[in-house]
Amino acid sequence: MKNFDIPIIYRSPLISAIKNQRRQQDKMKKDFAPTLLNLGELHIYLARHFGFCYGVENAIEISFRTIDDNPGRRIFLLSEMIHNPQVNADLQSRGVRFLQDTQGRQLLPFEELTAEDIVIIPAFGTTLEIEQKLQDIGIQTEKYNTTCPFVEKVWNRSAQIARKDYTIIVHGKPGHEETRATFSHAAAETPTVVVKDMAEARELAEYIRGHKDPAGFYTRFNGQYSTGFDVQRDLVRIGVVNQTTMLASDTQAIADYLKQTMIELYGLTEATVEKHFADTRDTLCYATLDNQSAVTGLLDIPADLAIVVGGYNSSNTSHLVELCEEKMPTYFISSEEKILSPQEILHYDFHTKREKQQTGWLSERRPVRILISSGASCPDALVEAVIRKIAGYYDAGEAVESLVESFGG
Structure with missing residues (x-):
C-alpha cells in the first residue's frame, strides 16, 4: 500500500514501531488480537488496527x-477535511479557511470566491450541486479533490446498479457530509432514500410491503428521499449502500433485512433474488471493517476500562465507542489533555453530545488493564500522548521509552 507524506507531528515512533511489527507478523491481517504494552502496574492493550x-x-x-x-x-476547504480538531486547526493556522460547517451551513458565501482561488474537497466528498457551483466560478475542483477512494467506490457501485433500474437505499446519518454527497451522486442516477438505522429500515419495509399508506412515507422520511420519489413505483427493485464510517455489521443487518423482505414479498430464491435486490456487499470500507473487527478482538480482553481517542464529530470513532460501551466503562476523549488527573477525566458522551467530568475513572486494581483504540482520523501522536499521560501516573515513563526499542523502533 502507498506510503503517504504527512507531517511528522502526526506520527508516533512508538505506534509506528508497534504497527510495523504487527504487519510483519500478520501480513494477511487475519489476527485481530490486541498488542499488550506491559508497564508494570499498568497494562495497556492496543487494538490491532x-x-x-x-x-x-x-x-x-x-x-x-x-x-x-x-x-x-x-x-x-469546503468543510472540515476530516473529523479531527487538531488536523483542522493545523490547516487553519496555515491560512486555510472553511467555506461550510459540517452540517453544510455556509460560513463564507461562494460569491466571494474567484477562479484564482483554491478549494479543497474534503475526504467525505461533496454533492454534485456544490461541485458544479464551484466549477461555474472557474475553480478546478478535480485538481484539489481529496475524496476518499472508498467513498468514490460507493458512488461508482451506486451508478452501476442504478443502470439496472434499482433504487438506492443509503444507510447513513442524513446530515453527515459523506451521506449528503453519496445521496447527491446516487439521486442523479436513480431514486434514492436514506435510512439512518434499523428502525428506519423496518419502517421502510412496511411501505415496501404495502402495509402503510404511501402518503405517510413523505412525512416520515422528509428530507431523506430524492425529488420525484414514488413509493409504489420506486421500492420494487432496491440495493443498499452505506456511509463508509457506519458500523459495518449494522449496514449488513439492514441489507439482510430488506433482502429478506423482498424474498418474502415476491417469493424469491437465492437464485432469483437479484430481480428485486442488488448485491452491494463489496461497498463496505476495508478500514471501517478492520478497525471495528480490531475493537471486537480488543474486547475479548478482560479489562477495567476502555479509552477511544478521536474527534467528537467523527462517525467512525463514535461507533468504536459504541462497541466498547457494550462491555465496559468507556471514555471518548479528543486528546491527552482531557485526562485531568488519576482521579478525573473529561470525556464526551456522544449520546447527549456533551463533555462530562468523571471522578474515580482509574481502577485501583493492580495491574490496571486499559484498552485503547482511536478513530480513522486520529493522529497516532495523540494515542502515544494518551499512553504517556497515563503511564506517568504509574512512574512508567522510562518503560514507555524502552517499548519503542523492544518493538523494533
Whole structure:
C-alpha cells in the first residue's frame, strides 16, 4: 500500500514501531488480537488496527502539499477535511479557511470566491450541486479533490446498479457530509432514500410491503428521499449502500433485512433474488471493517476500562465507542489533555453530545488493564500522548521509552 507524506507531528515512533511489527507478523491481517504494552502496574492493550486510514492520509498529504505549492494564493476547504480538531486547526493556522460547517451551513458565501482561488474537497466528498457551483466560478475542483477512494467506490457501485433500474437505499446519518454527497451522486442516477438505522429500515419495509399508506412515507422520511420519489413505483427493485464510517455489521443487518423482505414479498430464491435486490456487499470500507473487527478482538480482553481517542464529530470513532460501551466503562476523549488527573477525566458522551467530568475513572486494581483504540482520523501522536499521560501516573515513563526499542523502533 502507498506510503503517504504527512507531517511528522502526526506520527508516533512508538505506534509506528508497534504497527510495523504487527504487519510483519500478520501480513494477511487475519489476527485481530490486541498488542499488550506491559508497564508494570499498568497494562495497556492496543487494538490491532486503529488511526489514520488510507483515505485520511491521502487527504492530509494533498492538503498540506497544496499549501506548500501555492504560496500567496487563497486556499479554502469546503468543510472540515476530516473529523479531527487538531488536523483542522493545523490547516487553519496555515491560512486555510472553511467555506461550510459540517452540517453544510455556509460560513463564507461562494460569491466571494474567484477562479484564482483554491478549494479543497474534503475526504467525505461533496454533492454534485456544490461541485458544479464551484466549477461555474472557474475553480478546478478535480485538481484539489481529496475524496476518499472508498467513498468514490460507493458512488461508482451506486451508478452501476442504478443502470439496472434499482433504487438506492443509503444507510447513513442524513446530515453527515459523506451521506449528503453519496445521496447527491446516487439521486442523479436513480431514486434514492436514506435510512439512518434499523428502525428506519423496518419502517421502510412496511411501505415496501404495502402495509402503510404511501402518503405517510413523505412525512416520515422528509428530507431523506430524492425529488420525484414514488413509493409504489420506486421500492420494487432496491440495493443498499452505506456511509463508509457506519458500523459495518449494522449496514449488513439492514441489507439482510430488506433482502429478506423482498424474498418474502415476491417469493424469491437465492437464485432469483437479484430481480428485486442488488448485491452491494463489496461497498463496505476495508478500514471501517478492520478497525471495528480490531475493537471486537480488543474486547475479548478482560479489562477495567476502555479509552477511544478521536474527534467528537467523527462517525467512525463514535461507533468504536459504541462497541466498547457494550462491555465496559468507556471514555471518548479528543486528546491527552482531557485526562485531568488519576482521579478525573473529561470525556464526551456522544449520546447527549456533551463533555462530562468523571471522578474515580482509574481502577485501583493492580495491574490496571486499559484498552485503547482511536478513530480513522486520529493522529497516532495523540494515542502515544494518551499512553504517556497515563503511564506517568504509574512512574512508567522510562518503560514507555524502552517499548519503542523492544518493538523494533
